[in-house]
Amino acid sequence: MVQSARSRTVLTLYTTADDIQCHRARLVLAAKGVSYERVLVDPAKPPEDLIDLNPYASTPTLIDRDLTLFDTTVVCEYLDERYPHPPLMPIDPQSRARLRVAAVRIEKDWLPEVETIRAGGRPAEAARKRLREQLLSALPLFKASKFFLNPEMSLADCLVAPVIWRLPWLGVDLGREGKAIVDYGERLFHSQGFARSMTDQEKAMRPVHEHE
Template identity: 30%
Template sequence: MTTDYHIIGNYISPYVRKVLVCMELKGLDYTIDPIAPFVGNERFSELSPLRRIPVLIDDDRVVNDSSVICQYLDERHPQPALYPADIGDRAQARWLEEYADSWLGDVVIWGMFYQIGVKRFLFGEQADEAIVSHAREEQLPQTLDYLESVLPAEGFLFGTLSVADISIASFFRNAAFVRYTVDAQRWPRAAAFLERTLALPAFRKLATYEERMLRTPLPEQREMLRELGAPVSAETLGCATARKSMARRD
């Protein structure tokens, strides 16, 4: 088992969470520089040209994009497999991963979490309430209608836990940060699926770090995480001035 993996990315990010859950499930050791993309320095820009997280560093190799990283890790460490063996199921798992990364990224992250949290605390800007309302009252219910039609009543999407399950749950974890709760009467499958997936030990371990980070000022987060036992790296690519990423949307 390699101990050379290094992750650049904040525990609060659903994209980082997806990768870290995969690493936890595979028993992979890593160090982490838990920065948000908005406070990355020029070296971060060199490693991540779009100023997005996570970034995986494996010796001299730099791998960007959470989906690419997860597939890279799954091919390097095949057990437990996080992509279904059946070609059709594997295609569907990749589609649901992409659906989460792109659409839930738009709705939950840019429509809600960025507006309510990041804009206010990093940039001193007010949320655009029209964007938040549209995401919360229109887009997310439409999303849950779709997920209710594909999620299983019990267990996971393809029998055993896959990257699709991990991806979907990772974004709804961020929805909870802005006080969104899935209505179990309207979407019983989705609510039960999220409850059992987020209760998995890999998610719960990361939740310990996430919950403390949400209550800790940015300059104090690295030391707090070290005290909790997180594998925080000695060096950081963070800087004092927040800078909007190329992925940013208002």
């Protein structure tokens, strides 16, 4: 990804190296083919300029000239509108609303389990089981279309795919029951956009032979 100085780059994205929400924003940028400066942030020590730009010093934070955006959904929807091709949301309001509700469910149900697993300790194993059950309960959504609830790639996929990518690293095995989810992931993982979206830390989450 472009690493030039901000003066030569329209967009700057402050991102951590292995966070799902940051990966989500990077995947939108990659799907759009947009060049940007990627600034990797240590969440324990956010840089002073990020603190000045964003009162929460949170990531992802997007800078577009004199505009500063944070909150992942705000960032992703702005990028989809700012760079309309290819569109990452369906045209009709019902389909758009359905995808937005699905994203909210993922943020509230899946991502807390991911964080519990990452924290380790005794709660992690129960979180693995709950995350596996939640994913398998969503099988009909993965079977309904080529992409998540939609015939074309959407903003919802930019959230779902980073979760699926991390499953082996998190120790979550979907088994034969989850073949439709695994197949969905493979369709996205082999795209050039997905490869461009990842940091070195994220690439290392799976053995090379799994995503060549």
